[in-house]
Structure formats: C-alpha cells, structure tokens
Amino acid sequence: MLDTGDTAWVLASSALVLFMTPGLALFYGGMVRAKNVLGTLMHSVFAMGLVSVLWVLVGYTLAFGPDKGGLIGGFDFLGFSGVNADPHPAGLGATIPHSTFATFQMMFAIITPALITGAFAERMKFSGYIAFMSAWLLLVYAPVAHWVWHPDGWLFKLGALDFAGGTVVHINAGIAALAAVLVIGKRKGFGKEAFVPHNLTMTILGAGILWFGWFGFNAGSALGANGLAGSAFLATNLGAAAGACGWALMEARKGGKATTLGVASGAIAGLVAITPPAGFVGPMGAVAIGLIAGAVCSWAVGLKFKLGYDDSLDVVGVHLVGGIVGSLLVGVFADVAYNEFGADGLIAGGGFELLGKQTIGVLATLAFSFIATMIIVKVVDATIGLRVSEEEEISGLDLTQHSEVGYSLSESSGSFTNRPEPAAAVTSSPSHVRVAQGGEA
C-alpha cells in the first residue's frame, strides 16, 4: 500500500543523496593541486552520468533482483523492467513505488565508487577510470549491496545491522581504495614534496554539501517519513558535529592549531561512522560515535606516511577506518528502544552477540572487496592502463586528460584552431542592429 508521505520523503532524499556527489567533487577538488582540479571534479561528476546508465541497465537487478543463493540478484529487473509504481516484490520499501526505491539506490551507487577516486587522485588515466568504475560497480558494489540490504542476502539474514551503508558504502569503498593505490602506485614526489591543497574554501563548501546531503542518505534509508527517519536524521547531525569536535580536540591535544581541513575531515569521519548505526542508536550514542570516529580518523590519516601507500585524499583514513569504527560501534550502542527491528548492543544489555555479527559483516566486506578490487585493477592495468605517463602527471590531468584548465588567469590564451568559416554569418546583417537603429530614428 503506497503512502504519499513516505514516497515524498524518499523522492526528496534521492535528490539529497545525488547532491552529495557534486559536494564530494568540491571536497576532493579543493584538496588537489591546481593542475588536477578538473580531473578530480570529473572523477565524481562523471560518475553521475556513467553509473546512472549502468545502474538502469544491469546494476540494479544484480543488487536488488530476486535472490540467487544469498549472493547476488537475478536478471528480472534488467533495464528496470517491471520497476514501476508497485512496491518492490521482496518488501523493500513496502509503502513507496519500486521505481522510487530503485532511484534512491541509484544515488548510493553513484557516490560509492566516486568515494574511491580520492585515493588515486592526481595520476589516474581517464579511460582507466571509466573501466575501473564500471567493473567495480557491477562486480563489487552490486553483490555487497545484495548481501547486506536484500532480505534474502546472507549478511541480512545473519542479522548484521547496516542502516545506511557502513559496510556496503564506506568499508567497501575504503578497502577498494587501498587495493587500487597499492596497484597504481605513489604520485611522483610522494613523501618528499609537499602536496598542498590548492583551494580549501572549495573543500569546506564541499564538506557542507556532503553534511546536508547525508540527511537524505541516512534519514532517507528509513524508506519512510516516520519516527525512525526522525531519529536517524538527528543522529546524523550529531555524528557529524561530534566528529568535527573530536578531530579538532585531537589537533589541540597535539599542541597544534585547529585547522579548517581538520574540522571538515572530522565532520565527514563522523558522518561515515554514524551511517551504519544512524537508525539503531539514540542521540547520546551518536555523539559518542562521532567523537570516537573524529579522534580515530585524525590518527588514521597519518598511517599512509608510516606504511608508505599514497592514498591521495585519505579515503582509507576516513572512509575505511570511519566505516569500521561505525559498524563495530553498532554492536556497542544499538538499542531496540530506538528501532524495534534492530537489536540490543553491549550497553543495552544485548551482550557480544551483535558485536560478533557486526565483525563478520566487516570482515566479509573487507575480504571480498579487497580481493575483487585487486583483480579488477590488475586487469585494467594490464589492458587499458591505470596510470598516466610521467610527463602527463607532471603537466596535470586537466590538460592531458580533458584538454582544459581549471583556472585561466590570463586574458590572452591562444587562438582558434578549428574556427568555422565566418563568411556566411557576416554577409547577413544582424537583425538586432536594425532594430536598434530604428529605435533611434
């Protein structure tokens, strides 16, 4: 039975989640060097084009089609066939149209692979990016979404809780990011030169847009306009807020200054961590989870220098670590008082059972995503190629991959090389000129 309020909220949430991707583009784009700003924006923005089309064609049915052994969906919804105004046959969003559920999920499918792109920023070949994103969406994202969110998926049946995508989105993207950078290698000069963010104002605005859109991501995952959506909405804001505080406190504790990039990163870390528990914890749980995530992630972003992998924009430090923190803390802070379909964690007296299930969910996602992503990047590297040439890397992705520059500060930038013949346009005198003369006379 369709509910108009529920449908309206999920439609609005879909738009909010889509808006996160240009927000991510700005968040990432500000952190790279000026010569790579467009290439970095493109990695997020083009996902809106590429993934939307792939999702309709085949991605959706692999994730949410009729279950095959708890592992993957069947081909019934190929090309969105049968995805119409009736609810999803397996009861996913029982009060909203199937097409609305499928569209909401499309927006998640767009941003998840886009998150990974921050790791290989500043050195990825655009054709390699297209191949990687397409393969990863269909071979990694779709199966994991099926395991966790389809009622017949094996992790769903196990009772592992993931409200809005801690495993499917953040751990999945975060560990894929690690696999990708291990294969693509470090940027030229990593660890020696300072790669200073070229425009942190962009990054802060992007973080704000992500925070705003995250209300759709988490509260929309209630799939209805109800009390659960309300409590997930509140938890989302508190997770982000406490994450920003946690990161800033760590900076102050180390005797440094509170930085804008630190506060923005802390907010994102808090949002990542509150994603799996948003619908299962109360406000105080949300504050605790955000604080812990902000503090832990501020430490985790330093790991790349210690361990020597070049995760350009800290996808591992923020999304992988934040996702693991949030997914495990579900087992600590979850309380059926906030969601009758949830479970009690450690504090609410549920013992270690939920924490154990959460751990299985985390480990399964880590193992599958790492191995499958490793295979994808190796194959792309061996065929199309992942990495631009050294010369292209030095010149920057904007010019070499897209024939554009992000910032043209000189008035004289060259002349046309493919200008059309002007003869025809000049001989017919423009009509607006005659009108103006007539007006004067």
Add this chain to the structure above:
Amino acid sequence: MKLVVAVIKPFKLEDVKEALEGVGIQGMTVSDARGFGRQKGHTEVYRGAEYQVDFVPKTRIEVAIDDDQVDAVVKAIVTGARTDSIGDGKVWVTDAEQVIRIRTGEKGTDAL
C-alpha cells in the same frame, strides 16, 4: 636614469605607494612575488602533515626615475616599508639605459 626595485611585505604596499607619491613619483609597476631571506619560510599543516613553506608572499615594486631622484625615492620606500621586524625586504638600484613611452615615442627623461 635608474630603475629602483623593491621587494616588500605585501601589507606595506599602500604605505610605500603614498610615500612615493609624496616625493613626486607618478607611476610604478607592482607584481606579486615569492621569496625568502634571513626570515626563511613558515610551517603549514594539512591533516596532521606539516610542511615547511620556504617561499613567503612578497610584493615587488619597480619604479623608473631620473638620477637626481634616487635618494628621495629610496628613502620613501624604506620609510614606507619598514616594520622593524625580520622580513621587511630589500631595495636595489640599477642603471636604466633607455626608457621609451610607447604612446608618443618619447625617449629618455622625457618618457619618465
């Protein structure tokens, strides 16, 4: 004729400009520059990673003048740019062999 070049702290540009106008200078060229002297650079921190930035922002001023103006112009720049702290910058004077005003073709001191 002389070319006076000064590299100063950017926030002192307005003071220097007023001081130069005060001694009758009618034109100057200003550009953004980066550099360091004994002051050295500064530290920036991004997500906990500290970087030493060797080159700090400076403003470079160029003024073409007649020989008898040198002392007044140098004094004006030094007075206008001084904060008495490290990093105030430098002024140097070189010979200018020829100056031409593009619009009229005037040469030498007439073009100043």
